[in-house]
Amino acid sequence: MKQLMLGNAAVARGLYEAGCAYVSSYPGTPSTEITETVAKYQEIIAEWAPNEKVAMEAAFGACLAGRRSFCGMKHVGLNVAADPLFTIGYTGVNAGMIIAVADDAGMHSSQNEQDSRHYARASKIPMLEPSDSAEALAFTKLAYELSEQFDTPFIMKMCTRIAHSQSLVETGERVEVQKTYEKNPGKYIMMPGNARKRHPVVEERTRALVQWAETAEINRIEAGSDHSRGIITSSTSYQYVKEVCGDKYPVLKLGMIWPMPEKKIIDFAASVDELVVVEELDSFIEAHCLSLGLKVTGKSLFPCIGEFSQNLVAEKLGMPVPQGEGAVDAAIPARPPVMCAGCPHRGLFYTLAKNKITALGDIGCYTLGAVPPLGALDTTICMGASVSGIHGFTKAQGGAADNRTVAVIGDSTFMHSGVTGLINAVYNESASTIIIVDNSITGMTGHQQNPTTGYNLKGDPCAKIDLETLCRAVGVKRVRVVDPYNLKETEDAIKEELAAPETSVIISRRPCALLKYVKHKKPVVVESDKCRSCRLCMKVGCPAIFMKDGKACIDNTLCTGCGVCTQLCRFDALHEGKED
Amino acid sequence: MNTKNIMIVGVGGQGSLLASKLLGRLLITKGYDVKVSEVHGMSQRGGSVVTYVRYGEKVYSPVIDKGEADFIVSFELLEAARWTEYLREGGRIVTNTQQINPMPVITGAAAYPQELVAKMRDKGVTVDEFNALEKAEAAGSSKAVNIVLMGHLSRYFDFTLEEWMEAIEQSVPAKFLELNKKAFILGREA
Numbered sequence: 001m002k003q004l005m006l007g008n009a010a011v012a013r014g015l016y017e018a019g020c021a022y023v024s025s026y027p028g029t030p031s032t033e034i035t036e037t038v039a040k041y042q043e044i045i046a047e048w049a050p051n052e053k054v055a056m057e058a059a060f061g062a063c064l065a066g067r068r069s070f071c072g073m074k075h076v077g078l079n080v081a082a083d084p085l086f087t088i089g090y091t092g093v094n095a096g097m098i099i100a101v102a103d104d105a106g107m108h109s110s111q112n113e114q115d116s117r118h119y120a121r122a123s124k125i126p127m128l129e130p131s132d133s134a135e136a137l138a139f140t141k142l143a144y145e146l147s148e149q150f151d152t153p154f155i156m157k158m159c160t161r162i163a164h165s166q167s168l169v170e171t172g173e174r175v176e177v178q179k180t181y182e183k184n185p186g187k188y189i190m191m192p193g194n195a196r197k198r199h200p201v202v203e204e205r206t207r208a209l210v211q212w213a214e215t216a217e218i219n220r221i222e223a224g225s226d227h228s229r230g231i232i233t234s235s236t237s238y239q240y241v242k243e244v245c246g247d248k249y250p251v252l253k254l255g256m257i258w259p260m261p262e263k264k265i266i267d268f269a270a271s272v273d274e275l276v277v278v279e280e281l282d283s284f285i286e287a288h289c290l291s292l293g294l295k296v297t298g299k300s301l302f303p304c305i306g307e308f309s310q311n312l313v314a315e316k317l318g319m320p321v322p323q324g325e326g327a328v329d330a331a332i333p334a335r336p337p338v339m340c341a342g343c344p345h346r347g348l349f350y351t352l353a354k355n356k357i358t359a360l361g362d363i364g365c366y367t368l369g370a371v372p373p374l375g376a377l378d379t380t381i382c383m384g385a386s387v388s389g390i391h392g393f394t395k396a397q398g399g400a401a402d403n404r405t406v407a408v409i410g411d412s413t414f415m416h417s418g419v420t421g422l423i424n425a426v427y428n429e430s431a432s433t434i435i436i437v438d439n440s441i442t443g444m445t446g447h448q449q450n451p452t453t454g455y456n457l458k459g460d461p462c463a464k465i466d467l468e469t470l471c472r473a474v475g476v477k478r479v480r481v482v483d484p485y486n487l488k489e490t491e492d493a494i495k496e497e498l499a500a501p502e503t504s505v506i507i508s509r510r511p512c513a514l515l516k517y518v519k520h521k522k523p524v525v526v527e528s529d530k531c532r533s534c535r536l537c538m539k540v541g542c543p544a545i546f547m548k549d550g551k552a553c554i555d556n557t558l559c560t561g562c563g564v565c566t567q568l569c570r571f572d573a574l575h576e577g578k579e580d
Numbered sequence: 581m582n583t584k585n586i587m588i589v590g591v592g593g594q595g596s597l598l599a600s601k602l603l604g605r606l607l608i609t610k611g612y613d614v615k616v617s618e619v620h621g622m623s624q625r626g627g628s629v630v631t632y633v634r635y636g637e638k639v640y641s642p643v644i645d646k647g648e649a650d651f652i653v654s655f656e657l658l659e660a661a662r663w664t665e666y667l668r669e670g671g672r673i674v675t676n677t678q679q680i681n682p683m684p685v686i687t688g689a690a691a692y693p694q695e696l697v698a699k700m701r702d703k704g705v706t707v708d709e710f711n712a713l714e715k716a717e718a719a720g721s722s723k724a725v726n727i728v729l730m731g732h733l734s735r736y737f738d739f740t741l742e743e744w745m746e747a748i749e750q751s752v753p754a755k756f757l758e759l760n761k762k763a764f765i766l767g768r769e770a
Contacts, residue, residue, distance in 0.1 A: 004604045004614055029620055108619045132615075132642075165617035165642035166604060236642070243640040311645040324647030325703045327665040332658065333690035335682035337592065337627035368625065373687045446620065538687060543626055546681055547688075557722060 005169045007162040010133035011072075011100060012037035013169070014140025018096075019177040020044055020070050022062035024055040026416065027445040028074030029109035030163040031102035035072050036448070039457045043174065048448060048457045051383070051416040052077035056084045056099060060153075063097040064188070066179035068144050072100040075116045076382060080417070082119070088153055089125045090198040091188050092205075095179045096147035098140065099125075102158040105280045106307035109444075111363065111380060113305070115281035120155055120258035124202050126209055127155040128218070129257040131238045133167040139218070139255065144177075146212075150205055157257060159280070161236040161307070210259045218255025221268060224248055229317075230272030232265065232285055237278045240313040260288045269294045276301070276317070280308050339368045341544035342520065342560030344510030345437050347484040348408075349376035350540045350564070351491045357404050357498075360393065362386040362418070364410035365443040365512075373541045377408065384409070384417030390432045391425045403498040407434045411467065412442035412450040419470065425503045426475040433497045434505050436467060437484075439512040447515065471505045478504035485510060487567045513560050521561025522577025524554050530573035537565040537574060583636035585644045586733075589663045590655030591680050592629045595726040598751060599653070600631045602730055606739055606747045607635045617642035626683075628659060651736070653729050655712070656680050661696045664705060673705055674732050676712035676725060708732060710770045719763035727752075727760045731767025741768075 005013065011034045015023065023046040025035040039046040049055035055071040062069035073081060078101045085099070101119070104110040120127035128143055130136040136158070143154035186194050213219055224230070226248050233241050234254040241251060252268045254260060269275045269289070277286040277298035286298030301316050302308070314321045339346055349369035352359050353376040361367055361377035362385065370377035379389065386407035393405055409418045414436050425432045442448040449455040454464035471479045478500055482493045490508065497504040511518050523544075531551045538545060544558035545565055552573065566574040586603065588596045600616045607614045612635040619629070632644045646665050652673045654660035660675035667673065677697070684690035693699075700707050710732070716724040727748070734744050745761060752760045 002608065004608055004616060033620075160619065161617060161642050164620055165615055167615045167639075167642070168608065168613060239640040239642065309643060309645045310641045311647075322645070322647035322668060324649075324665055324667050325669060325671070325705050328661045328696065328699050328703060330661060330693040330696065330699050331690070332662045332693065333682050333684045335591065335626075335628040335658070335662075336684075337625040338683050340593075340625060365625065372683070372689070444625075535688075541683060541687065543681075543683065543686065546686055 002168040002170055004166045005133045005137075006033055006164065006166050007130070007133045007136045007158060008033035008164070009037045010136035010169050011140050011156060011158070013171055014137040015070050015098070016041045016044065017137070017172050017174050018141045018144040019068050019175045020144070021067035022059065022069040023047065023071070024049045024058040025072040026050070026052045026055050026077055027442055027448040028077050028102070029445055030104060030160045031072045031074045031077070031100060031158065032445045032448065033163070034100055035457070038070070046457050048450060050451055052081040053083060056081040059097060059099075060084060060088050063093045063095045065181050066095050068096045068177050070098045070100070073102070074110065075101055075103045075114050076110065076112065077101070078116055078119055080383070085119065085125065086123045087190050089123045090190055090195055090202055092151035093147055093153055094181060095177055096144035097153040098143050098147065098156055099153055100156040100158060102160070102163050103281070104160050106160065108160055111382065113281065115284065116157060117257055117284045118282070120157075124206055125153055125155055126150070126256060127157050127258045128255060129157045129235045130162055130255070131235050131253070132162065133165070134169045135255065136162065137169050137171075142218070150209060152205060157235075159236055206259055210262060213256050213259060213261040214264050216256060219261055219264060220253050220255075222247070222251040222253060224250035227271060228273045229276055230268055230274070231276045231278055232268070232289070233278040234285070235280070237280055237308055237313070240308050240310045241278050243310040244314040244317065244319050254285065257284070260285065262292055265289060266292055266294065269296075278302060278308070278313060336371060337368060338371070338541065338543055339365065340513055341542055341558040342513030342562045344439055344484045344508070344513065345369060346540050346542065347487055347490055347564045348435065348437060348508045349374045351487060351494060352376045352406065352408075355491070355494065357406055357494070360386040360389045360405070360407045362407075362409040362413050364413050365439075366408060366410055366437050369408070371541075373539055383413050384421055387414070387418045387421030387434055388424060390434065391421065391428065391430045394430060394432050395428075405433070406494065406498070407432060409434065409436055410443070411436060411438040411440065411452045412448075414467070415451045415465065419474070422471065422476065422503070422505070423474050430503050431501055432503050433494070433500075434503070436505060436507045438467060438507050438509040441512050441515060443512050447512070467507055476503050476505050478502060479507070481507045481509050483510060484508045485562050485564060487564065513562070521563070522579055523556040523559035523561055524563065524566055525575045525577050526552050526554055527573045527575065530571050532571050532573075534570070536568050536570065540564055540568065581636055583634050583639050585649045585668070586633040586651045586653065587644055587649045587663060587666055588631040588633065588653045589659045590629060591659065592625055592627050594655040595723060596629060596631045596655065599726045599730050600633050602747050602751050603633050605750055606743060609743075613637060613639045615639045615642045628662060630663065651733060653733055655725055655729065657696050658682070658692065661693065661700060664700055664703065667705060671705070672708065672736070673700060674708045674729060676729060677709050678711060678713045678725070712767065712770075715766040715770060716763055719766055720759040724760060724763035727763040728767035728770070731764035732770050734764070734768050
């Protein structure tokens with residue numbers, strides 16, 4: 001029976017059916033649900049790794065041992081894992097191996113809009129690109145077959161609209177695959193003498209894959225009635241093209257985006273008057289067509305920025321665009337994401353903003369500390385960049401001369417790649433102050449466990465990395481823990497550690513207010529007659545506080561009773577709610 | 581048939597996931613091709629969120645574009661106004677009249693616009709408006725706003741009440757079943 005399935009869940013189902021035995025990933029929107037769904041299958045060992053590089057190397061080890069393996073990540077995660085990626089392209093696999101990468105055109109939840117298709121060509125590792133959940137499931141199974149047939153890892157390239165859309169799939173049964181490991185230094189020890197022999201093997205493999213691509217069913221031509229134009233497309237762009245054009249123009253839909261066929265594309269181009277490529281982000285298919293000497297319309301017509309949609313494709317192809325009732329005649333204020341009521345990060349960011357401290361930020365929920373009214377962050381680059389960056393920043397400013405700069409990084413992000421920066425700070429005698437905002441979970445991606453939480457992906461209790469011990473072990477002498485709900489304690493700690501002439505770590509510790517085990521207190525109570533309308537309580541940017549008739553009010557459905565706002569009021573108008 | 585388009589909009593955390601699950605489940609039992617699309621991640625933290633539900637003989641795009649929606653179901657008034665331009669000519673908005681201030685309003689940088697329902701109607705849009713939060717609370721939980729709104733939307737579909745109830749049974753935990761059924765009926769009658 002057909003069922004609705006999320007694209008990411010369909011990849012997970014494909015992994016299950018294909019006999020995948022080992023999964024290691026790091027969460028990242030929009031890729032996270034693949035691994036979360038896999039964790040529900042008892043036949044598959046599924047783990048969160050501290051970062052994507054570790055995940056990919058662990059998955060490679062599992063395929064070497066003879067079991068089909070998988071690692072999943074978002075586009076920027078593939079940057080972290082790029083080192084093993086380029087070399088396992090040379091070694092090839094034993095049992096099949098799949099790497100899923102999920103791009104985020106439109107940057108719904110990302111810091112850049114990179115086009116990960118370039119990684120396939122650069123690392124010479126073939127890449128499949130599904131356009132709905134049914135293909136996500138089928139391509140995953142196919143990728144394992146091809147991985148073993150051509151002796152190469154395969155990349156499954158997802159994007160937000162495929163990963164986070166549900167469409168119909170039919171499920172099948174699981175097969176088990178077991179191969180034996182045999183020592184093979186020439187294939188697996190990539191020292192120069194061996195690697196020089198493997199590179200020609202890779203080039204020959206690519207030529208064989210191009211031949212496969214020429215006749216592959218997943219690179220299909222869909223007939224059209226009007227040959228004045230032919231369209232080459234893939235992924236979600238294919239869906240927009242079909243939505244707009246139906247069967248009007250012939251379409252070459254590419255299921256394998258690298259390597260691409262040559263003769264098939266040349267023949268397709270010859271069968272139409274004008275060749276058009278519809279692809280999100282960079283010129284990739286178009287660049288391939290140009291390399292084949294074809295005349296093609298691509299990025300001269302379609303943008304290389306942001307997501308496409310059916311209306312955009314219709315407009316660019318000169319097809320009718322639906323006209324609705326139009327926009328409402330009113331200034332509609334934006335509704336940006338905000339830190340939740342009761343978020344433990346709020347007290348810390350309020351304190352940083354109040355003291356006008358320069359804060360190098362990182363990747364996670366706490367990036368929201370950058371938005372008004374807090375505006376407490378100065379940078380956001382990538383995972384770990386706050387800890388490494390502050391070291392260079394303070395060194396360039398002459399050590400701790402200004403005593404006004406901190407790094408802010410989450411518990412999961414610190415495990416991902418913050419600890420290496422901390423080692424650098426200690427080793428190179430930095431006066432940096434690093435604040436680890438430890439909310440005991442990976443928050444932004446939807447509550448994933450990590451090495452500091454004491455639970456694994458399957459939800460079982462496991463070893464727990466102790467942040468204080470870890471920081472001391474790498475040589476930080478000044479390590480202290482504060483409760484960010486206590487503003488005075490937090491402010492005192494920051495001032496003292498900024499004044500210290502050596503590397504120091506403040507762990508700002510409170511579990512995420514959305515965690516099920518976190519008990520909320522009674523909502524804060526306002527004594528309206530004491531409120532002088534000074535709006536100081538509004539400076540923390542809490543969605544549970546609002547002004548009505550000039551007086552502060554509390555939204556009882558949102559307030560968790562964290563009490564941060566009560567510490568701000570100078571007129572004693574805000575009180576913690578009385579417990580029963 | 582042409583593809584039908586339903587948008588479910590609101591504020592992150594209001595529970596649009598259950599509403600789309602309910603619709604999707606019902607639509608596939610009728611043999612339609614169905615696509616449901618939403619964005620997870622950062623925007624969910626109190627931001628403006630949207631879920632697209634599309635069904636028909638063959639559905640291609642997973643998203644709904646401007647001028648295409650047959651229905652916009654909104655969990656919050658400002659969000660209904662924000663997404664109005666996605667409605668097709670002759671489409672209908674079903675909105676909760678509850679207001680949740682976005683951060684620019686909380687900080688005083690912007691004002692919550694007044695007379696939004698009237699302004700939607702000025703555009704010639706058909707609007708069903710009622711306080712779904714009160715209905716949800718009457719059913720037993722402020723969290724049932726989503727089912728109240730689905731109950732109201734159900735008036736415009738050919739499915740029987742039994743079919744809706746069956747879909748609810750398959751979509752919510754047993755201990756919340758009666759609450760949700762009550763909320764659905766209150767919405768259907770609103």
